[in-house]
Amino acid sequence: MQANYIFIGPSLGKIEGKLASNYLGVEYYSFQGIPYARAPVGNLRFKAPLPAEAWNGVLDGTKEGPACPSVHVLFRWVIGNEDNCLNLNVYIKELPKNGVPLKPVMVWVHGGGFTYGSNSTELYGPEYLITEDVILVTINYRLGIFGFICLEDEHLEVTGNAGLKDQVMALKWVRENIISFGGDPDNVTVFGQSAGGASVHFLTLSPLAKGLFHKVIIQSGSALSPWASGVRGVKHIREYMKTEENDESKILSMLQKMPTKELLTIQTNIPNMIIAGFQRFFGPVVEKPSKDAFISEEPEHLLKSGNYNKVPIIIGTTSNEAAFHRGIRVFEGLRWSFDCKLEIPLDxxxxxxxxxxxxxxxxxxNFYKLPEDVCEESSFELKSDNLFVHGCHRSMNYHIETNNNPIFCYKFSFEGRMNHTKNVSLAHFPKTHFLCMYLATMVGTGFMRDMLMKIAYSVGFEKISGSAHGDELSYLFGCLLSRQMKPNSSEEKTMKRLVKLWTNFAKHNNPTPENNGGDLGIKWIPIEKNKHHYLDIETELTMKMNPFSERNKFWNDIYDEYSKKRN
Known part of the structure; x- marks a missing residue:
């Protein structure tokens, strides 16, 4: 059931939205594909974004805008285009009315290794979060070479972090325009997962983002994650451009004239393995100091000094982050190195x-008890720690010293049928499992859907405990594989709890406030110095102490020992 409505926007123009339904069948309003910045094409390619211009007539907000260019993570075809890829979606429960209080705003930053992903409802549908009285905004930002190439010559105005500057521009749009949708520009929570989580953490460190948000939720990524660091210059792409040219201005001119597909071919030919000691070529960089720099000091220095945007924080990981590695290896055709030199975090x-x-x-x-012939499964704990867990742990340790706002830590441990990352990754035939799940969703209901689901779960799975990287997303968003939520199932209970915790935090600065958290049956205690309270989100909610304590201590001791040798 869909009906079009005209929404009178701010100074930009009129926006036409549509009615949609949440997972309970209750209607909400959807406004999609809204440009928050000018199309980054021509001479604007690779550069910092410029604000969107006003449009004439009525903007069609009834369908999604294009993704920013990338290669589809599963099917490997080119998706998106640069024209109007800097767009966002706004989802609201009701149209704004005079006299009704402004609502909390939650801005979602998607993950994908700074290389993949979009704000598409295939992955990030609002069907769950919109059941609470918040406004949800999901954004696109430039990826890979388009968003994270960095030239040394600052006069060329390609100083890096264009994708992160896109996020800042989207937050500026929210500050200036969300009131037209009934949203409160003084109560904005930014949240994200993986590279989205690292992005959110970088936003807390950037002077450009000061005052644009008031709370953050950092899921399975941080500015201290070893993969959240790019490189400067063009040495790493010259050979893939098949040029001997060294002049950056000439290289920039060549790159700006290249078709999108050719640029993506260059990008995908450059090695980009997910190994702690391997440099990500297209990712955040420390820029040369200037008023326009997103970040001009190392993240660790900013965290130690306290020179960042101090706000309340939720931060955490899943219980077995690296269980997703097998799926990535299959779908991307990557070979994983188990040279333990490359398992030492790059910094x-x-x-x-x-x-x-x-x-x-x-x-x-010795610590991880690795066999001589190291296999992927035997290194899950190691890869979880050096890619995700310890970076978040180090970040918490710095924040507790310099941030007086509450910091809430969690571990997502729930294992259910909607743990789609783990299911796809550990299936004996992952492509078969995914394809059957995808087709079952397309069919909708009936005998054919039931048969496809039966085939999907008959392929067999590796028996590995814990929740994989990204598994919590299926309980925050309605995704392509999760449209059918069984009433009163453990999956629905987990979804309701997670949605309640996240939206309570957005509303009250506290995921379990006195008057609104009682139905969760628990009080989430913030961390303290040397007391890392955390919420274990399992079949039930439980407060515990010091997640991954022995493993984090191992890496703490390593960093301490070898840092002292440098002093």
């Missing part, structure tokens, strides 16, 4: 001598 590895590196490798083998 630490760069400081080590050859002798010290060998010492750390031996410590890793």
């Amino acid at each position: 630490l590895r760069k400081k080590l001598s050859e002798k010290e590196e060998a010492e750390v490798v031996k410590k890793i083998h």
Whole structure:
């Protein structure tokens, strides 16, 4: 059931939206594909975004706008285009009325390794979150070479972090325009997962984002994650451009004239493996100091100094982050290196001598009890720690020293049929499982859907415990594979709890406030110095102490020992 409505926007113009239904069948209003910045094409390609211009007539907000260019993470075809890819979606329960209080705003930043993803409802539908009285905004930002190439010549105005500057521009749009949708520009929560979580953390560190948000939720990623760091210059792409040119201005001119598909071919040919000690070529960089720099100091320095945007924080990970690796290997055709030198986080590895590196490798083998012939499954804990867990842990330790706002820690441990990342990753035939789940969703209901679901779950799965990287997303958003929610199931209960916790935080600065958190049956205690209280989100909610304590201590000791040797 859909009906079109005219929404009178701000100074930009009129927007036409539509009615949609949440997972309970209750209607809400959807406004999609709204440009928040000018199309980053021609001479604007790779550069910081410019504000969107007003439009004539009525903007069609009844369908999604284009994704920013990338290669589809599963099917490997080119998706998106640069024209109007800097768009956002706004979802509201009701049209604004005079005398009705402004509503809290939640702005979602998608993940995808700074290389993939979009704000598409295939992954991030509002059907769950919109059951609460909040306004949900989901944004696109430039990815890969388009959003994270960084040239040394600052006069060329390609200083890096264009994708992060897109996020800042989207938040400026929210500040200036969300009141037209009934949203409160003084109560904005930014949340994201994986590279989205790292992006949200970077936003807390950037002077450009000051005052644009008031709370953050950081899921399975941080500015200290070893993969959240790019490189400067063009040395790494020259050979893939098949040019001997060294002049950055000429290289920029060549890149700006290239078709999108050719640029993506260059990008996909550059190695980009998810290994702690491997440099991500297209990712956040520390820029040269200027008023327009997104970040001009190392994240660790900013966290230590307290020179950042201090707001209340929720931060956490899943219980077995690296269980998703098998799926990525299958779908991307990657080979995983188990050279333990490359399992040392990059920021630490760069400081080590050859002798010290060998010492750390031996410590890793002994602590994680790795066999001589290291297999992927035997390294799940190691990869979880050095890619996700310890970066979040270090970030919490710094924040507790310099941020007086509450910091809430969690671990998502729930294992259910909607843990789609884990299911796809650990299926014996992952492509078959995914395809059957996809077709079952397309069919909707009836015998054919039931048969496809039966086939999907008959392929067999590796028996590995814990929730994988991204599994919590299926309980926050209605995604392509999760449209059918069984009433009173453990999956629905988990979804309701997670949605309540996240939206309570957006509304009250507290996920379990006195008057609104009672139905959750628990009080979420913020962390303290040397007391890392955390909420274990399992079949039930439980407060515990010090997540992954022994593993985090191992890496704390490694960092402390080899940092002291440098002092």
